[in-house]
Amino acid sequence: MPILSQPAFGPKTALAYITCGTLLDVWTLVWYFTRETAMTQSDWFWLSGLFLTGMTFVVLGFALGPIGRAARQAEMPPAEIVQAEATIQNTAAANPPAVVSPVGGIAPPGTGSPQVGGVPSVPMAPAAPVPAASTAAARVG
Numbered sequence: 001m002p003i004l005s006q007p008a009f010g011p012k013t014a015l016a017y018i019t020c021g022t023l024l025d026v027w028t029l030v031w032y033f034t035r036e037t038a039m040t041q042s043d044w045f046w047l048s049g050l051f052l053t054g055m056t057f058v059v060l061g062f063a064l065g066p067i068g069r070a071a072r073q074a075e076m077p078p079a080e081i082v083q084a085e086a087t088i089q090n091t092a093a094a095n096p097p098a099v100v101s102p103v104g105g106i107a108p109p110g111t112g113s114p115q116v117g118g119v120p121s122v123p124m125a126p127a128a129p130v131p132a133a134s135t136a137a138a139r140v141g
Contacts, residue, residue: 009068010064010065010067010068010069010071010072011065011068013061013064013068014061014062014064014065014068015061016061017057017060017061017064018057018058018061018062019061020054020057021053021054021055021056021057021058021059021060021061022054022058023054024050024051024053024054024057025051025054025055025058028047028050028051028054029051031047032047
């Protein structure tokens, strides 16, 4: 079983915050520099609010990288546990479980040539059906 099979959340989240914040700031500045009328108090409110929200996203994105990295290190088990788990995995990979052929000596397809106790198993032919009349005669006589 792999240790920490879930990928870290930090890099993806940080990239999303930085991208969204930058795009929000770019379009806020585009709107500011392309307007043709004087700005009202409401316009200044929206301009400063959107620009500062974008800057907040950018700052949070840059802060999430180190925070996510530190959280990932805190989730990791101690080094001796990781080494012990790696040793166990290597031992298991080097010694696969034994395959025992089913009753009748016929191995499932894809398992190679089965051997039980060092003697190769030979597929057995199915038994011939016994006619019903001869069975009844054998019981009577």
